[in-house]
Amino acid sequence: MAGYEYVSAEQLAGFDKYKYSAVDSNPLSLYVMHPFWNTVVKIFPTWLAPNLITFCGFLLLVFNFFLMAYFDPDFYASAPDKQHVPNIVWVIVGILNFAAYTLDGVDGKQARRTQSSTPLGELFDHGLDSWACMFFVVTVYSTFGRGPNGVSVFVLYLLLWVVLFSFILSHWEKYNTGILFLPWGYDISQVTITVVYIVTSIVGVEAWYKPFLFNFLYRDLFTAMIIGCAFTVTVPMSLRNYYKAYATHTLKHHSFYEAMLPFLSPALLFALCTLWIFRSPTDILESHPRLFYFMVGTAFANISCRLIVCQMSSTRCQPLNWLLFPLATVILLVMSELLPESEAFLLYLLTGVITLAHIHYGVSVVSQLSKHFNIHPFSLRKPSSD
Numbered sequence: 001m002a003g004y005e006y007v008s009a010e011q012l013a014g015f016d017k018y019k020y021s022a023v024d025s026n027p028l029s030l031y032v033m034h035p036f037w038n039t040v041v042k043i044f045p046t047w048l049a050p051n052l053i054t055f056c057g058f059l060l061l062v063f064n065f066f067l068m069a070y071f072d073p074d075f076y077a078s079a080p081d082k083q084h085v086p087n088i089v090w091v092i093v094g095i096l097n098f099a100a101y102t103l104d105g106v107d108g109k110q111a112r113r114t115q116s117s118t119p120l121g122e123l124f125d126h127g128l129d130s131w132a133c134m135f136f137v138v139t140v141y142s143t144f145g146r147g148p149n150g151v152s153v154f155v156l157y158l159l160l161w162v163v164l165f166s167f168i169l170s171h172w173e174k175y176n177t178g179i180l181f182l183p184w185g186y187d188i189s190q191v192t193i194t195v196v197y198i199v200t201s202i203v204g205v206e207a208w209y210k211p212f213l214f215n216f217l218y219r220d221l222f223t224a225m226i227i228g229c230a231f232t233v234t235v236p237m238s239l240r241n242y243y244k245a246y247a248t249h250t251l252k253h254h255s256f257y258e259a260m261l262p263f264l265s266p267a268l269l270f271a272l273c274t275l276w277i278f279r280s281p282t283d284i285l286e287s288h289p290r291l292f293y294f295m296v297g298t299a300f301a302n303i304s305c306r307l308i309v310c311q312m313s314s315t316r317c318q319p320l321n322w323l324l325f326p327l328a329t330v331i332l333l334v335m336s337e338l339l340p341e342s343e344a345f346l347l348y349l350l351t352g353v354i355t356l357a358h359i360h361y362g363v364s365v366v367s368q369l370s371k372h373f374n375i376h377p378f379s380l381r382k383p384s385s386d
Contacts, residue, residue: 004360004364005364005368006309006361006364006365006368007309007313007365007368007369007372008315010313010315011309011310011313011315012313012369012372013313014312014313014314014315015119015312015313015369015372017314018119018312018313018314020117020119020122021178021179021180022179022180022181022182023179023180023181023182024182025181025182025184026182026184026187026188028184028187028188028191029182029184029187033105033187034105036102036105037102037105037106037109038109040102040105040106041106041109041110041113044106044110046113046114047380048110048114048380049116049376049377049378049379049380050107050108050110050111050114050116050117050121051107051120051121051124051377051378052378052379053103053106053107053110054103054104054107054121054124054125054128055124055128055378056103057099057100057101057102057103057104057107058100058128058131058132060096060097060099060100060103061096061097061100061132061135061136061139062135063096064093064096064097064100064135064136064139065135065138065139067089067092067093068085068089068093068139068142069290071085071086071089071142072085072142072145073290074289074290075141075142075145075146075150075153075156075289075290076145076146076147077142077145077205078142078143078144078145078147078149078150078205078208079145079146079147079148079149079150080147080148080149080206080209082147084204084205085142085205087200087201087202087204088201090143090197090198090200090201091197091198091201093139093197094194094195094196094197094198094201097136097139097190097193097194097197098190098194100132101190101191101194104125104129107121107125108121108122108125114380116375116380118373118375119312119369119373120366120369120370120373120375120377122312123305123308123309123312123365123369124366124377126171126308127301127304127305127308127362127365129167130167130168130300130301130304130305130308131297131298131301131358133160133163133164133167133297133300133301134160134164134293134294134296134297134298134300134301135297136189136190136193137156137159137160137163137293138156138160138290138293138294138297140193140196140197141156143196143197143200143205143208143222144205144208144218144219144222145205146289149208149209149217149219150219151219151222151223153285153286153289154277154285155223156289156293157277157285157289157292157293157296159223159226159227160293160296160297161270161296162226162227162230163226163230164266164296164297164300165230165266166183166185166229166230166234166235167183167304168262168263168266168300168303168304168307169183169234169235169238170182170183170234170238171262171304171307171308171311172238172262172263172307173238173241173242174311175252175253175262175307175310175311175317176242176245176251176252176253176259177241177242177245177250177251177252178250178252179241179245181237181238181241183233183234183237184229184233184234184237185229185230185233185234188229189225189226189229192225252314258316261316261317261319262307262310262317264319264320265303265318265319265320265321265324266300266303266304268320268324269296269299269300269303269321269324269327272324272327272328272331273292273295273296273327275331276330276331276334277292279331279334279335280334280343281334281337281340281343282340282343282344284334284343284344284347287344288344288347291347291348291351292347294351294355295347295350295351295354298351298354298355298358299321299323299324299327299354299358301358302321302323302354302357302358302361303321303323305358305361305362305365306318306321306361309365323354323357323358326350326353326354327350327354330346330347330349330350333346334346
């Protein structure tokens, strides 16, 4: 499965020269979470590989996603007169979400503690983070759902894209400046989401029905926080960091086209998926919202992973991701109405193709870089020299 080599010789040479450079200026992260993570990491044995910590944290988010899919398959469980998600499930999801966030925070510290930091570790961490964006956004949606007191599936689709855009913005910064400026929104959102899960388990979803200020509902606060954090903190800080690099003549890409190249595939993904939603003969987003979000998030993760490989290896970003072509083909089939009864089947088929392709890409890249750096991805033992 991992036989194909996605990382070019030029990129491997770039990885050999790579040096980690990141800036974290978030007060919550600096003064609360980092001291907490510094304590937690001491619990782990020194033989435990950092990548295994990263992967376990990611699997907790995947588990939460499918657990909520079981109890709330169509996002109506939080609506009035519906069978609500059991309170104990909210407790489990809240604890696991915070555990995943904690593991994501300590993996790098474990790498430095065991002197096992490698470019593969950073790529593995951020690559999984790109996929995790979809899992935690879609999972938290169930607290409000799409009943009369919730938000529509299309609004959640747009909110998901706000989060995805915020993620890729930080890696666009690094692609152009060489420095990863860690976004403030991530730590704030993870702590907030965990609190929302636990509070929901105590007061029940009915508490979110009532206005908390005049006629301002909690669903409006949920929407405002995601949009507000992105456009009042993330975007301005990114533009500021880019401008500082421009002013100091430290930009890695000087032409506007090369600088903006990382946005081309995500923009096309957004345009194609949005076109599908508006031209769908069976209202595909309304009928299969969870699957549609999964397809979008997985395709985005593949685009992001390829960008991360390019920015870490100081190579040119690919203009177009090949997964856009089967997506465009399916949309053309849907819009042509040649297969009017098969739209749901085409979505399932496309999602399967994209998911398998992304997993193959991830496994192949990890295998190739592990061989290149002569390490095991999930063990600190050195491979035998036989």
